[in-house]
Amino acid sequence: MDFAYDTTTEQLRERLLRFMDEHVYPAEPVAQRQLAEAADPWARPAVLAELKAEARRQGLWNLFLPDDEHGAGLTNLQYAPLAEITGRSPHLAPEALNCAAPDTGNMEVLAMFGTEEQKRRWLRPLLDGEIRSAFCMTEPEVASSDATNIATRIERDGDSYVVNGRKWWSSGAMNPDCAIFIVMGKTDPDAERHRQQAMILVPRDTPGVRVERGMHVFGYTDASHGGHAEIVFDDVRVPAGNLIAGEGEGFAIAQARLGPGRIHHCMRLIGIAERALELMCRRAVGRVAFGGPIARQGVVQEWIAESRVRIEQARLLVLKTAWLMDTVGNKGAHTEIQAIKIATPLMAEWVLDKAIQAHGAGGVSQDFPLAELWASARTLRLADGPDEVHRMSLAKRELKRYL
Amino acid sequence: MDFAYDTTTEQLRERLLRFMDEHVYPAEPVAQRQLAEAADPWARPAVLAELKAEARRQGLWNLFLPDDEHGAGLTNLQYAPLAEITGRSPHLAPEALNCAAPDTGNMEVLAMFGTEEQKRRWLRPLLDGEIRSAFCMTEPEVASSDATNIATRIERDGDSYVVNGRKWWSSGAMNPDCAIFIVMGKTDPDAERHRQQAMILVPRDTPGVRVERGMHVFGYTDASHGGHAEIVFDDVRVPAGNLIAGEGEGFAIAQARLGPGRIHHCMRLIGIAERALELMCRRAVGRVAFGGPIARQGVVQEWIAESRVRIEQARLLVLKTAWLMDTVGNKGAHTEIQAIKIATPLMAEWVLDKAIQAHGAGGVSQDFPLAELWASARTLRLADGPDEVHRMSLAKRELKRYL
């Protein structure tokens, strides 16, 4: 047992931390100004292009991808601490490094399951940061935490597949650069439960695709993540070669996609929580009330101490989960993958709430990033199924030992 | 001791509940549509004018004002249950009844402290619902929970007063109908602590008034409450007759304004919590997952039961506070006025959080009112000073008994 990062990780952390200091943090106010002046509410700030170029130049690019043909060849455990660092500037850093969801998951899918043609056509420009993508899974009418509920149909018709259905919370789809959707649907509703689904590539500009609106989270559009679109697929016809892996493979692909995404999300949340704690501390030493800095108040000290205690515990659990995924695989890490989904958003939400409170009314406003970050942490208690579903499932596994 | 509402209250409740059923709830989708189509993000929906006319016709108008020359002559205890009912549709009902903050507090101030001329010029059109108003107290640079920190100056210059300062969180000021501000500032910074301040009427269109922006709460503009403006007062000159009550009276006016406002806010929060609980129950019986309505799940049942238990307790505490204000006055009700400020927003926030969770991802979106209501409940943990300041003050009063 060893709690030190390995040399590869340490070196990458150092380089990334320097990149954050030299490029990302200084770009934050620039991005904010550019966004405020933008005509298109979904536009990404111009400074991002510079950050991307610089990151690529420095080799801080596609670090998330374990595949060392296309990516950096890092293990989950090596990449996790880097994801944490990008979480400290979550609207810029992940995208700057071409490590932003949902592209990361989509690139993994294409790298693992794509045909050569699919890789050439879609993985390459994604790896190069030239286009963005969306993942279309959740549907408004059904409880999508159960994949067998999915109602979207993907039907073979000659050399094509025809897609019909309605999706929402398709993250990334509002981004003007989003060119390609991976859509989950049923190819055979009568097959065995986990062989009914498939995933298919649908270019956004295909006739019949109607991006109806962006879903809000609390009052935010989440434009920095490309929003969350509601999309209608109305007799959308794509070449048969757009199917990924094969009919009936949808569920297996979804499972493979799941684990690393959880790690990334959770590590970024830890970075967010660290940022919130830093802001809370800075505020506490800088804000004067009742005759002294509020850092002297016992209640604020409790928030700070408790934040540190909670962050440390969550980080270790996520890192151990990454290690398990590397050593025994997604299945062996099932309990832990659920545990981090339950523990990390709640932790981050708590820290952010206290940081907001320490900032007074400004804390809930646009003058600090805290309220928006809170909204995304809160939303993660629902994303990929509400926490309650994960707790139920985790408990059943725990109880099995005693049956 | 008697927990039944009196006859006046019961009759008004019945009439108001009918008005909600017949007019307000049906107007909710209409208003939403009108807002979606409006060019001006601060415009109020046209249907509101109809609601106001109907409420006035039915005598459900200015119920908040205890003064029976201008208002309905109800006690705090009689009005409180009506405020709760309006809280069930908080973006329409309070305004429909001309009982919306901050006008209510401002009308109280004018009714109690205004000159005849001030009443004629500003109270009358406010009572008639022809104009709206704002209250400008909080300042960005200082911890405003301590009134002696206020930096805005109100200086006499011949027949005028000249106002200089910067305010933010001036609720109501972004409303296109907002015509008048009540501004708190210092007339004599060298006077005794609580005799330094005054309040003055500043028409919005006075030269030197610059409404710079609306503050967001989480991602919302709170346009339904007229937003929360940041305003610069730059050598703003108004006639000396615009001063309310007199130099040095500002703190006393603020104290008088405080109590009833807390009751209103808290009772509306209870109405909001009841609405959230209703939505949670409806969702629970209507949404199917894992083979049955989610109402069958123990965790959801716990949320519902606990919501009911918490709402009942908070309501009783607010009603008792209203009764204390009626019987022993603001001062005698000091502990309780702080207690409801501490207890009610937290309670509402909790209930709303669970209602959101029961709605899945939809709960955080624009498809349900829950996320926006949550944001306003959360913000009330900071409005009028963070809860922590109120807890500290309440504790000190409690401890005094043992010194």
Next chain:
Amino acid sequence: MDFAYDTTTEQLRERLLRFMDEHVYPAEPVAQRQLAEAADPWARPAVLAELKAEARRQGLWNLFLPDDEHGAGLTNLQYAPLAEITGRSPHLAPEALNCAAPDTGNMEVLAMFGTEEQKRRWLRPLLDGEIRSAFCMTEPEVASSDATNIATRIERDGDSYVVNGRKWWSSGAMNPDCAIFIVMGKTDPDAERHRQQAMILVPRDTPGVRVERGMHVFGYTDASHGGHAEIVFDDVRVPAGNLIAGEGEGFAIAQARLGPGRIHHCMRLIGIAERALELMCRRAVGRVAFGGPIARQGVVQEWIAESRVRIEQARLLVLKTAWLMDTVGNKGAHTEIQAIKIATPLMAEWVLDKAIQAHGAGGVSQDFPLAELWASARTLRLADGPDEVHRMSLAKRELKRYL
């Protein structure tokens, strides 16, 4: 709506508060000394006899009993604030006033359902404080929150009934003065669900009664409440005239007994919480650490403020429940009777936990009453069925409106 106590209540409160000051609080250290020196761990301290005599002399006797033939003729709402006051010294005051559980419930049962002979034989000496009693309902083998699970049999045999079964948590039965048990059992297991049970009077010295042991709550024996006995009934034969009300009436009697008992328990808990808050405040002003009394520490202030806020809310809910029971009866108050069972023990447990923490290691020890009071509050989260069962039931009633 009126939050003031009526004149009868106010006068009784004054007399009782004086009695507490003059007799009960001074008797606390005496009782503790007497208990420490007693040979029998179940003996009651001698000073109690003096307190009882004095209370009776002052007319502070049997106040709980609404029946004005045998009791004080107070409503639930009038008695509730008196029960709170006795809760401030829970090991002495309730018994001193002959208002201690489980005698109170047992006397109510006898007053309401007893025959003249039963009243003469058992109610009279209970009313006179000459004997104590126990209530034998819960059984170790079954989830007793469902009365239909009860396994104890009460079988007619000639002029007798024969009782067989095993009970535990029979509060009061370890008290040396305990002379009579009211035992719940089944007379007809084949009858309709709520007509299977009966209650019967079993003198403790009847052959076949075997009091096996006292159950502990945490490390305490709860001797001040007569302990909680495990009792075997082995062919226990009593005269047929000992049956209360009739075969099949057991469930109805239990229901009638339930409501007032909840009020008493909950109001005493509020008195306990007030005592804990007082102790916490006294400790806070008297204990010095880090250069000042700990009352200056923000965290301690938060505990005190939050305790006050929670106590006030719980008290109002219990009082309203008492009022509902007086005005619309047990059934109409069903939701509230469950709500106070859920809310009050949790509140008291929270306040006690903080008071303990403020006392340092002494807080968990025999040097302060806090740890023992905590144990009894904690246990009330399980008594009469765990909170979870009550929440489930309350939620189902709430949900019914939407079905």
Next chain:
Amino acid sequence: MDFAYDTTTEQLRERLLRFMDEHVYPAEPVAQRQLAEAADPWARPAVLAELKAEARRQGLWNLFLPDDEHGAGLTNLQYAPLAEITGRSPHLAPEALNCAAPDTGNMEVLAMFGTEEQKRRWLRPLLDGEIRSAFCMTEPEVASSDATNIATRIERDGDSYVVNGRKWWSSGAMNPDCAIFIVMGKTDPDAERHRQQAMILVPRDTPGVRVERGMHVFGYTDASHGGHAEIVFDDVRVPAGNLIAGEGEGFAIAQARLGPGRIHHCMRLIGIAERALELMCRRAVGRVAFGGPIARQGVVQEWIAESRVRIEQARLLVLKTAWLMDTVGNKGAHTEIQAIKIATPLMAEWVLDKAIQAHGAGGVSQDFPLAELWASARTLRLADGPDEVHRMSLAKRELKRYL
């Protein structure tokens, strides 16, 4: 970074787990019976002697001691998982392995700082499990979380030291086998803050030592840990050679003693929490209510899942702290040593509370170990200073980065 235990640890874990299964768990009911029948409430059960002999025979003895002359030579990180396992049977296993507090800390002190004579006279029989010891630090009159408050005097008089003072919470001192106390006191109250104290060996049978009483924790005497004594030292004279290390060294010794003790306590708490979770699961699958095992109820499932999530996080934090102590020392691990003191007892208390609730009224009684274990977890929120003091200190360190 590697989350697998090393080979030494794995092998010891296997041997210890087998020892638990074959010897310790079967001894639990035996010990309980022996204790129930014992005349002396402080006696240890006879079966312990057998367990000790067997453990020693198997080489599972003094594993805690890093010193490989006297102990097993394990690092903190290697011993921690073994301490967890002993926590699963906390009244037998630690003592069976001669790894029970406060002997562990006392043996460490003697091994590190003792003279040859002190080692021969006291360390040897402690290592052999022939005698037990106590650690006398806390005092009733002062807030002992600040060592400079200590009032006990250790004064040189010729060839002797004379000890005067009053201690309480001297754990272990009620054990009939307790032969030696390590007493903290002041040799020079005028020296620099952390050079005023010394530690001295005082045999229990020295004239002037008066063990007055055992402190209770929630009704329990904690006899299995040798109780917590209040002790008066009244002109207690011991040879000068009994002083450990030297005058003024007391604080430094206390600091050195602190870290490993925290690890041991916290790891045992994790073992306790695992035992509680196991009992909760067994109860959940075995107890039927409302037509099925309570394991089917959503609320119980939440408790189980949340327990798993919290235990995993706490364990990782403690293990990392052990690793830090091994790699960068007590000082470098300061934040983490405080963090585990804050996080672990709260976690264990939470899990135990839920396990109790799942057991119904039995859960608070002597029929299950849960209530007593809860009491010890709760007490650890106060031991070594209340959590609030540790949070304050941790926060100040966190804030320093921003000053």
